Amino acid sequence: MDYIEPHAHMVSRTTDDYRQMALMGCVALSEPAFWAGWDRRSADSFEDYFGQLTEFEPARAAQFGIQHYTWLCLNPKEGENRELAREVLQRIPKFLERPNVLGIGEIGLNRNTLRELETFKDHVSLALDHGKMILIHTPHLEDKHKGTRLIIKALLSFQNLDPRRVMIDHAEEHTIEMIRDNGFRCGLTLYPNTKVSYERAADIIEMHGPEGIYVNSACDWGISTPTAVPQFMFEMRRRQHSDATIRKVVYENPIAFFSQSPHFRIKNAAPPARREEFAYVD
Amino acid sequence: MKDMASTCPMELNKIVDEYFTENRHRLIELAAFLDRMDRAHDGHSPEHDFRIAALRKAIPMLLQPGPQRVKRIQLLLSDPTDEPRTHLDRKAAYGAYTGAGGGI
Numbered sequence: 001m002d003y004i005e006p007h008a009h010m011v012s013r014t015t016d017d018y019r020q021m022a023l024m025g026c027v028a029l030s031e032p033a034f035w036a037g038w039d040r041r042s043a044d045s046f047e048d049y050f051g052q053l054t055e056f057e058p059a060r061a062a063q064f065g066i067q068h069y070t071w072l073c074l075n076p077k078e079g080e081n082r083e084l085a086r087e088v089l090q091r092i093p094k095f096l097e098r099p100n101v102l103g104i105g106e107i108g109l110n111r112n113t114l115r116e117l118e119t120f121k122d123h124v125s126l127a128l129d130h131g132k133m134i135l136i137h138t139p140h141l142e143d144k145h146k147g148t149r150l151i152i153k154a155l156l157s158f159q160n161l162d163p164r165r166v167m168i169d170h171a172e173e174h175t176i177e178m179i180r181d182n183g184f185r186c187g188l189t190l191y192p193n194t195k196v197s198y199e200r201a202a203d204i205i206e207m208h209g210p211e212g213i214y215v216n217s218a219c220d221w222g223i224s225t226p227t228a229v230p231q232f233m234f235e236m237r238r239r240q241h242s243d244a245t246i247r248k249v250v251y252e253n254p255i256a257f258f259s260q261s262p263h264f265r266i267k268n269a270a271p272p273a274r275r276e277e278f279a280y281v282d
Numbered sequence: 283m284k285d286m287a288s289t290c291p292m293e294l295n296k297i298v299d300e301y302f303t304e305n306r307h308r309l310i311e312l313a314a315f316l317d318r319m320d321r322a323h324d325g326h327s328p329e330h331d332f333r334i335a336a337l338r339k340a341i342p343m344l345l346q347p348g349p350q351r352v353k354r355i356q357l358l359l360s361d362p363t364d365e366p367r368t369h370l371d372r373k374a375a376y377g378a379y380t381g382a383g384g385g386i
Binding site: 080113114142143145149150203 | 286289290291292300301350352353356357359360361362363364366367368369370371372373374375376377378379380
C-alpha cells in the first residue's frame with residue numbers, strides 16, 4: 001500500500017533511509033524546518049537551511065520516486081531568541097513560492113515561555129499574511145498539555161484563521177480532544193519513549209475515529225524510525241482493521257490536508273528517476 | 283468524556299493473546315528500574331526526586347476502574363498551570379511536572 005510520510009526531518013537521515021521508505025511504499029513526504037540540535041548563530045544559517053530544504057532534499061528524494069515537500073520557520077527550540085527570530089522571519093517570504101513549500105512550520109512552543117509564544121504568534125501572522133498553511137509542534141512530556149492549550153488559545157485570537165488549514169502535531173491521548181473540538185487537523189507522532197507507540201496510535205484511531213488525523217515518524221537526528229508509518233499500518237492490520245481505514249489515515253488524510261496548498265500535487269506512482277547529481281530540477 | 287466501550291475490533295481473548303507477553307515485559311522492566319534505584323551506590327532515596335514521586339502516584343492509577351487510564355496518567359504528569367514561563371529554564375522537558383519549586 002502506498003503511504004505518505006507527513007513529518008520527517010530528512011536532512012538528518014541517510015540516503016539509505018529514503019530507499020527504505022520507498023521500498024515500503026512511501027510516495028511523498030513533508031519535511032518541516034526544525035532544530036539542528038544546537039542553536040544557530042545567524043539568519044544566514046537559516047537561509048542555507050531553507051536552500052537545503054527546497055533544493056537539495058527534493059532532488060535526493062526524487063532518486064527514489066518520493067515527492068518531497070517542506071515547511072519553513074525558526075523552530076520553537078530557538079524561539080526564545082527574539083532578535084534572531086525577527087531576522088529569520090524577514091528572510092522566509094522569498095522562499096515561500098518555491099515549488100515544494102507547503103507553508104509555515106513546524107512552529108509552536110518548547111518550554112511554554114513568553115518569548116516562545118511571541119515568536120509563535122509572529123509566525124502565524126506571517127503565514128496568514130501570505131495565505132499559507134501552518135504545521136504546529138506541540139511541546140514534550142509535561143509541557144504538552146499546557147503548551148497545546150496556549151497554542152490553541154493563541155490561534156483562536158486570529159480572526160481570519162481557518163483551523164482546517166492548521167495541523168497540530170504530536171497529539172496524544174490528553175490533547176487530541178481539544179485539538180479536534182476546535183476544528184484543527186491532528187497529527188500523531190510514532191516516536192520512541194517520548195511520543196506515541198504504534199499500539200497507542202491504533203488505540204487513538206479506534207477511540208476517536210480516523211477523520212482529520214494522520215500519523216508520522218518525525219524521524220530526525222535522535223533515536224527514531226523513518227519507517228514508523230508502515231509499522232503502524234502493520235499494527236492496524238494485526239487488529240484486523242480494513243485496508244480502507246488504514247489507507248485513509250496514511251494516504252488520503254495527508255493528501256486532503258496538503259492539497260489545500262496549490263504546491264501539492266500527488267503523482268501516480270512513477271518509476272524512480274535516477275540522478276547522478278543532486279542538482280535541483282524544477 | 284466520550285464512550286470508548288467496544289471501539290477495539292479485537293475480542294478480549296485475542297487482545298490478551300497478542301499483548302500479554304510484551305506488557306508482562308514492561309511490568310518486569312518497571313520493577314527492575316525501582317530495584318536499580320534502591321541499589322544506587324550513593325545510597326540516596328529516590329523519594330526526593332519529583333519524577334519518581336510522580337511515578338509512584340501514577341502506578342496505583344493503573345488499577346483504578348474506569349476508562350482512559352492513559353489520559354489520566356498523562357494529566358497527572360503534566361504542568362497544570364496556565365501562564366507562560368517568564369524565562370527559559372532549559373531546553374528539554376523532564377517528563378513530570380516540577381511543581382512550583384522548579385527542577386532537580
